Amino acid sequence: MAIVVTVAIAALFFVLFLFIPEPPAGKKAGTSLIQGRSYSPDLSPRDLFQVACSQCHNLPPLTHRNREDWRILVLKMNRKMLQTGKKYLSSDQIDPLVSYILSQQNSP
Ligand code: HEC
Numbered sequence: 001m002a003i004v005v006t007v008a009i010a011a012l013f014f015v016l017f018l019f020i021p022e023p024p025a026g027k028k029a030g031t032s033l034i035q036g037r038s039y040s041p042d043l044s045p046r047d048l049f050q051v052a053c054s055q056c057h058n059l060p061p062l063t064h065r066n067r068e069d070w071r072i073l074v075l076k077m078n079r080k081m082l083q084t085g086k087k088y089l090s091s092d093q094i095d096p097l098v099s100y101i102l103s104q105q106n107s108p
Helices: 002-018 045-052 067-083 091-104
Strands: none
Touching (some): 045 091
16 A cells, blocks of 8 residues: 555656746856847958957957967857856857958958
8 A cells, every 4th residue: 555655656756746846048157147138140250350359358459370279269269258258259259259260361
C-alpha cells in the first residue's frame, strides 16, 4: 500500500513540475539588461562601423592588421559594449564588419 501512495505522490509532483511556467521573456537570469539592445540587422557594415565604433571614442584609424587581429579587436570592443550597457553587435554582424574594415584599411 505504501508503495502505491509513494508512486502516486511522485507522479503528482511530476505532473505539477510540467506546469511550472517559463519565466517571462526579459526576466531570464542575466539577459534582462541586454535584451533588444543589439543593432538592427538592416544596418550596412559601413553604418555599423560608424555608429557602433564611435560610442566610446572617435572612430579608430584603420591601420594595417590582419583579419584575425581585427576580429579579436572587434570581439573585445563588443564585449566592452555589452559590459557597459551600450548597443552592441549581434554575432551575425561581426564578420561583415571585419570584412568592411579590411576593405577600408589601405584607403586614406
Ligand atoms: C564600449 C565602449 C567602446 C566601443 C563601443 C568601442 N570601443 Fe574601441 N576602445 C574602447 C576602449 C576603452 C579602448 C582603450 C582600451 C583598450 O584597448 O582596451 C578602445 C580602444 C580601441 C582601439 C585601440 C586599441 C588597440 O588595441 O589598438 C581600437 C583600434 C578600437 N578601440 C577600435 C574599435 C572598433 C573598431 C569599434 C567598433 C567595433 C570600437 N572600438 C568600439 C572602448 C570602446
